[in-house]
Amino acid sequence: MEVTAKRGLFWYVNGELLCFPVSSAEVDTVGNNHRRFWKTLPHSLTGGMSYNYFPRGRVELQHGKAVVYLHPTLCTPGIDTRIRHAFSLPDEMQLSLKADGSRHYRSIQKEQEG
Numbered sequence: 001m002e003v004t005a006k007r008g009l010f011w012y013v014n015g016e017l018l019c020f021p022v023s024s025a026e027v028d029t030v031g032n033n034h035r036r037f038w039k040t041l042p043h044s045l046t047g048g049m050s051y052n053y054f055p056r057g058r059v060e061l062q063h064g065k066a067v068v069y070l071h072p073t074l075c076t077p078g079i080d081t082r083i084r085h086a087f088s089l090p091d092e093m094q095l096s097l098k099a100d101g102s103r104h105y106r107s108i109q110k111e112q113e114g
Contacts (some may be wrong), residue, residue, distance in 0.1 A: 057071060065093045
């Protein structure tokens with residue numbers, strides 16, 4: 001059975017990647033939007049925090065390659081392997097990490113700790 005690479009959103013919550021992969025064929029009901037998607041999650045996952053509390057990112061599939069946009073604090077050794085596994089990205093697929101320190105990926109948690 002062939003595994004299909006997936007795109008989607010993720011957050012880094014209490015040391016764990018909280019991933020929401022979707023196949024390219026699936027309709028994206030939340031517009032790949034962190035804020036809208038977070039509102040659909042149960043309190044047990046969100047802890048009542050706002051969508052931008054935890055560092056977050058997204059996986060996009062473009063021209064047969066995976067591009068991962070993520071908060072700079074998430075660019076740690078092994079994060080690529082964890083994302084590859086969670087989003088079913090084959091080893092032979094090129095994966096690029098794009099650290100995004102803009103306001104778009106700002107997280108409250110890291111600002112308070114830093």
